[in-house]
Amino acid sequence: MIIGVIGKANVGKSTFFNSATDLSVPSANYPFTTIHPNLGISYVREKCVCREFGVQDNPQHSICIDGNRFVPIKLIDIAGLVPGAHLGKGLGNKFLDDARQADALIHVVDASGSTDPEGKVVEKSQGDPLFDIKFVEEEFDQWLLSIVNRDWNKTSREMTNQKLKLEQILTKRLSGLSVSSDTISNALTTIGLINKNPDEWTQDDLLEFVRLIRKNSKPLLILANKADVSSSQENIKKIKQQNNIVIPCASEGELVLRKGAKKGLWYYLPGDSNFELKDKDLLNEQQKKALLIIRSVLDKYGSTGVQEAINTVCFNLLNLIIVYPVEDEIKLSDKKGNVLPNALLLRKGSTAKDLAINIHDDLAKGFMFAIDVRNKQRIGADYELKHNDVIKIVSTTSRG
Numbered sequence: 001m002i003i004g005v006i007g008k009a010n011v012g013k014s015t016f017f018n019s020a021t022d023l024s025v026p027s028a029n030y031p032f033t034t035i036h037p038n039l040g041i042s043y044v045r046e047k048c049v050c051r052e053f054g055v056q057d058n059p060q061h062s063i064c065i066d067g068n069r070f071v072p073i074k075l076i077d078i079a080g081l082v083p084g085a086h087l088g089k090g091l092g093n094k095f096l097d098d099a100r101q102a103d104a105l106i107h108v109v110d111a112s113g114s115t116d117p118e119g120k121v122v123e124k125s126q127g128d129p130l131f132d133i134k135f136v137e138e139e140f141d142q143w144l145l146s147i148v149n150r151d152w153n154k155t156s157r158e159m160t161n162q163k164l165k166l167e168q169i170l171t172k173r174l175s176g177l178s179v180s181s182d183t184i185s186n187a188l189t190t191i192g193l194i195n196k197n198p199d200e201w202t203q204d205d206l207l208e209f210v211r212l213i214r215k216n217s218k219p220l221l222i223l224a225n226k227a228d229v230s231s232s233q234e235n236i237k238k239i240k241q242q243n244n245i246v247i248p249c250a251s252e253g254e255l256v257l258r259k260g261a262k263k264g265l266w267y268y269l270p271g272d273s274n275f276e277l278k279d280k281d282l283l284n285e286q287q288k289k290a291l292l293i294i295r296s297v298l299d300k301y302g303s304t305g306v307q308e309a310i311n312t313v314c315f316n317l318l319n320l321i322i323v324y325p326v327e328d329e330i331k332l333s334d335k336k337g338n339v340l341p342n343a344l345l346l347r348k349g350s351t352a353k354d355l356a357i358n359i360h361d362d363l364a365k366g367f368m369f370a371i372d373v374r375n376k377q378r379i380g381a382d383y384e385l386k387h388n389d390v391i392k393i394v395s396t397t398s399r400g
Ligand SMILES: Nc1nc2c(ncn2[C@@H]2O[C@H](COP(=O)(O)OP(=O)(O)O)[C@@H](O)[C@H]2O)c(=O)[nH]1
Pocket: 007, 008, 009, 010, 011, 012, 013, 014, 015, 016, 080, 225, 226, 227, 228, 229, 249, 250, 251, 252, 253
């Protein structure tokens, strides 16, 4: 699963990306953040089950800090879009290469209105985030359209020659874009195009189709960045009136908070609504000034928005749940004795068997039953996992 960060130039995509992937806590044991210059690891934050079970955990592929579990998820900083990108302007092709992998999108906008559509700095409030939201989504749709449109006039012949259904042809055409065939047939049915001969499709039909494909295969939230700038407040109100999920954000502030926490200047966990100074005298004037601005964002919006954005994508857009697999249901550990070693992100609706597949093919092949560790009940392969379940899988390959 990959979250893509999109937007025009200069809105703070990289700042958001850097802050969201910078979870460096002293002495933590976790896979490092940057895999590739624009691909990194961010973390979903959720209350860990360790407190409920009263155990001291020892996570191997995630992190637990003061009872908060941070579960890794990939984040990709996608090249900025400019109007006309689908015609090859700007870094159009680079954008396409990155965007195709994403399962959900965070659309970063400059809520302060201090940049024009090309990303050039303009007088405050001259930029229009509402326009930017529209043009970026339209560029995305135009890009998808260009892929679907390629050789469209051959589509009906292909169907006849290869004896394929329309949804099969389209699935082929959109392969590699992280679009499932279900998404495609659902879209065709929803807009009533499933039985329409491709030769009779209008440009409007095509556009409506790709729009729905985008919305369903790359669900998106709006990150109203630069919320620390005073001109942002009015714009955020307007953005919220026109969009479903909008998260006010101060990426730069989050970066400052995470870096200072790492240096031991204050106590702060990503997603907190506050930070605690360790020693006022340790701060220089610049830091004090930055903290005042950050404080006012926290007071106004409840957090910097960075962690909230990642959590919202995972829990609300991608409908993920967290599940803790263990091998020893008494100690809640793996074979080596690591307590609550793993926290996995799975799609809502996943079953005990899906969990086994996720862990290891062999474990799934020999699947016998599973145990819901909370109540020690046996559960079957079809059991639908719940958020925060702790599960032991019993398999012919895992015995003894
Ligand atoms: N005031 C303010 N400025 C920000 C914030 N985030 C980013 N910026 C500034 O916006 C400019 C562009 O940031 P960058 O991350 O490079 O944008 P990108 O081109 O979208 O990747 C830089 O000057 C950042 O310092 C923020 O939360 N508040």
